[in-house]
Amino acid sequence: AQVSAEKDRLAVARVRAPKLIAPAKTLRRWDLTGKDPAGATQIASAEEVFTKAIANDPDEMAGYRGRAYFRGSVNDGKGALADFAKAIELEPDASLYLARANIHEEQGDLAAALADADAARQLDPASVPATVKVAALRAEKGDMASAIDLLDTRIELGGETRQSYNEAKADLLGRFGKSADALKFVETMIADKPGTPALLNLRCWIKGTRQVEVESAAKDCTTALELSNNPYAILDSRALVSYRLGRYEDAIRDLDAVLNAVPNMGGSRFMGGVVLARMDRKSESAAELEVARRLKPRIDEDYARFGIKP
Numbered sequence: 201a202q203v204s205a206e207k208d209r210l211a212v213a214r215v216r217a218p219k220l221i222a223p224a225k226t227l228r229r230w231d232l233t234g235k236d237p238a239g240a241t242q243i244a245s246a247e248e249v250f251t252k253a254i255a256n257d258p259d260e261m262a263g264y265r266g267r268a269y270f271r272g273s274v275n276d277g278k279g280a281l282a283d284f285a286k287a288i289e290l291e292p293d294a295s296l297y298l299a300r301a302n303i304h305e306e307q308g309d310l311a312a313a314l315a316d317a318d319a320a321r322q323l324d325p326a327s328v329p330a331t332v333k334v335a336a337l338r339a340e341k342g343d344m345a346s347a348i349d350l351l352d353t354r355i356e357l358g359g360e361t362r363q364s365y366n367e368a369k370a371d372l373l374g375r376f377g378k379s380a381d382a383l384k385f386v387e388t389m390i391a392d393k394p395g396t397p398a399l400l401n402l403r404c405w406i407k408g409t410r411q412v413e414v415e416s417a418a419k420d421c422t423t424a425l426e427l428s429n430n431p432y433a434i435l436d437s438r439a440l441v442s443y444r445l446g447r448y449e450d451a452i453r454d455l456d457a458v459l460n461a462v463p464n465m466g467g468s469r470f471m472g473g474v475v476l477a478r479m480d481r482k483s484e485s486a487a488e489l490e491v492a493r494r495l496k497p498r499i500d501e502d503y504a505r506f507g508i509k510p
Contacts, residue, residue: 229464230494234276243274261291269299275494277303294324301333306497310341328361332368339376347372363393370402375505379410397428401437408441409506417441432458436468443475443508451475466495470503477510485510 227237236243250270254263268283284300287293301316314337320330331354339347351372354365366389373382386403393399401424407417421438425431435454442451452475458468473489476482489510492499503509 232274261287294320328364339372374406379412382406397424400424401434405437414444432462466492470499
């Protein structure tokens, strides 16, 4: 009998809950370069805490691991790599190898990234992230056959992870294989699980990036949006499709919606820069591209694969 009244009280409490609003010129994570900006001390203070913790127990992996993740978060890639190396030396762990693989990949060292991903997979053969990372790096390095074979082996085993491996295979086919093969594979997945937003978005994304069946891609994205509770990746895909169709205002509208909610989506920043350049809004375009490259240093290379350049 009290459910309705309690729901009303909860709604009122949410509206009245205090909110923390940052100043307009607050620095974002992508503005940091591993050191404090002028007048700030937060990074130096955190470094001091980690240094003391490590000095107190230099043979304990946790201090190096914590500082590695911290340094990575403030864009000190060199320092993060050094700490990951020490942490791995003390206590090898699949998650540490994968974290270091991500940094190597960001820095363009695909051979080192693949070596770390392989090491992670050897430590935890059942790890989905490790297997998917190995497959993706193999494909990017030109060994598509081996990458697909690796995923097919996991897919054949079935189980709860089968869908994740299927989606990873579709993604690799969409990025590095033939678009027809990628779409055919996605169709089989949709037939198995119709109305799945992630699959509809994947089909939309492949059509948009590979510039095939673009008109129907917009419908795929819109249908996915209607079915999804998490719209941002789908809006990003639909913006790319709108760009392909020359609907720049529609693209910017979707990208603004994404970035208002998830400002660190590097792909949306990059596409915003591309679209704004086409609209002759050069200064805004340059600002978006600068942020995109800080968030994802190899983003130009990623989109150039699809013929998309600023």
